[in-house]
Amino acid sequence: MFHLPKVRVHFGISKCWSVKGRSTAAATDKIAGNVEEFNFSDHVSAFGCKTRWELLRALTVLRLCSSDLLVDNSQTLLRWCKRFGGGPLLRSVLYDQFVGGDSAAEVRHCMRRLASEGIRPMLATTMEEDLGEGGDESVYERNCIRILDCIKIAAAEDIPSPMVQLKLSGLLSADLLVTLGNIYTTSSNKLELVMTLTRCMMGAYTKKIVLTGTALNEKEESCLLLALQRLKRIADEAQTQNVRILVDAEYTYHNPGLSLLTLATVATYNKQFPLFWNTYQCYLKNAEKKLNEELPFVLGPLEAHFGAKIVRGAYMVQEKIYAEKLGIEDPVCKDYATTCKNYNTILSYLLDKASEKGSRCEFIIASHNEDSVRFASRRMAELNINRRNGGVCFGQLYGMGDHITNPLANSGFAVYKSIAIGSLDEVLPYLARRAIENRSVVQGARRERALLRKELRRRFAF
Template sequence: MLWTRLPLYGLSKPSTGGWKPLLFDGGAFHLKGTAELARAWLVLRLCAWPPLVTHGLAVQAWSQRLLGSRLSGALLRASFYGQFVAGETAEEVRGCVEQLKALGLLPLLAVPTEEEPDSTAKTSEAWYEGNLNTMLRCVDWSRALVDTSGAARNSLMQLKVTALTSIQLCKELSAWIQRPASSSELSPERLAEAMESGKNLQLSYLSAEQNHHLQASLSRLHRVAQHARAQHVRLLVDAEYTFINPALSLFVAALAARWNRPEEGGPWVWNTYQAYLKGTHTRLERDAEAAHRAGLAFGVKLVRGAYLDKERALTQLHGKEDCVQPDYEATSRSYSRCLELMLRRVSQHGPLCHLMVASHNEESVRQATKRMWELGIPLDGPVCFGQLLGMCDHVSLALGQAGYVVYKSIPYGCLEEVIPYLIRRAQENRSVLQGVRREQALLGRELWRRLLGRKA
């Protein structure tokens, strides 16, 4: 059983009254139409079937050859695309967002553009510049789609760094950062200065071409952050694979040094922390304290993590120590510790510390909401929740109806671009997809109730 309370902030002890029970039992499904629930039940059942996830790209190609592009596309739009994607045009995305808002939920737009680690496709500055324009447009859409008049109604969007800079460069930088005597050439302050001034960096261990690409990448990141700040949109930078995460964190730290100053009204740039990695709690504690000492606001999106299988395969391939938690239970304990750390910091530092509890796990959400009550953190304060569009609606809807701030991560774009992106995400989130049986059961129960004409 989950509880909410009246929004009282700054309490040292929990209130003795105002508690109301909140159950994740699918009771909020009455807010959705029957056709929508039926599609969700069918799609989630298919996503929980491992062969379909494993061979998703091959199934898509086979479907196009057998049925033709038009019919195959129509089936995808009526099923997977319709379930997990906001749409392609501004009008379609707006329609999806209006539906979410009617349910008490907010959008977290995600551009499905990235460079894959095992991709053989050639990328160029022109490709990254095109992605920059897409990111700037996403900032505009994020601002236009959310009414920010309320204290908690922040416009947020996801930012994938590997859409703006190459994975190879990130690998080179990460390797240098992880050396015992890491070079001072890679300080966040130096990168922040290069971002703002536009003066070329010349790192001694990079080639002339790599230095040029680094400067262009820094310029792109700066332009997105600058535009996001002007439009009052907060950037949630996605974490990726461990072999490039040090470079991504360096970029975030450089952006934070410029845009997370208290006088800017930050944090405008948030980093993502993956609880399935063994060192996450230590790193989170270190980064939070460093931001505090520097007088910076601190924003965190806390996730369990999505790359477990690939991370294990990579560490075995290179003979390195396994960096991921041994099992799901250990990951949950890690998530719980990180969550407790951040909630305490939010209660101590208020608006200078923001947190998104990005989780589909009911126990994690229960912990977060109960600790918010105990620590005196208001429902409309600097803590919000996040789940994927089309999944975990029994949790999202219950939270939204109770007054918590809930965002749904919504990719958008054309069918040809988004479906491969969704398949990759499904392959990386197998544990999440295997865990949707409870949601399927709740959906089935609600559909059966409607079929029999019973009252809720």
């Protein structure tokens, strides 16, 4: 998919940086120390580097994405648009707004531009599946190669601590993930279970994989071993290139299996620093419980470094439908306010742990919520956590949240953009799903749209 030129580029200070009214020295002065109240209403700082076309495109796309009618029918509308010759329009508008590209050259150009603004890359391939959708090992192998290519792209530029997001449902069947998750949640000896998979990953396994008394059938065992070898290839490459791997959380019935595989990887590859990070969805009622189980497990019995991505969550509609269908309790918090309370509780807990454990506990605050960002920055100052390399960083989606991302970067914080990559055909279904799943984020972008309008008026002087 990607062809990588063997060149590394060192980033100096671009003209774009000065547009924001900050110098590198000024940002460096703010790496630690006093609490700073961010101005999330400064449209010049947020959008000073964008062209007029980019401003118009962003405003148009974000307004369209705020419509329930369009979002609810997005997959059908995008499919029809492409079918009747609208591919070039989709590419120049929707695709370019949210996607970094589908070649190494395009993605690296996107990374360079962000780096000139003090923003780091978190690359995300568009691969995942649900129950009953897959099982094709050749597809999983191609997905593995894509992740390996992403790691090489992320490492190709001289940017601090690049990241790659990984959806494990792209490396093995969702059905097998659920089977592994059921074994994990009912296991009376989770440490032995994790270490069994770790040994299998590293090549030390017998003819039958026995997971705490449960033997997989022949097909499941074969598929699991293939998945573990793919995971090992990804971990080896990430370790070589010094690229952190952030394992995405998915549906609740996937997540126990995802945690098991992630912990098995952590046990080997997180000994020196947190190479593999798990994701905690704070819109789930059990998010705090899960974190309170896994963080001590990693720092204690596994004797490893802990890494985490904390998000509010993106599968709310599907989770509610699934719970209603099975007649089980809805796993999602009752409302947004409860989710925010859950998020800030977990955020505060992790900040305390990062202050206490140093490099043994790192995490990314993936949020478009201004209050959470302000709360985190104040708490970091109180705990004297270094803004740039103290193990705590921030992240927003590429194409959104620039009014949050840029003030953070200007103030010396480590901040990332989650950049989707892939072809138009691959990305359109992905974007449609993300629009539905991240409805609250998109609908909550009113301030960003207002700032875009102000910046356009300034540019056109009316």
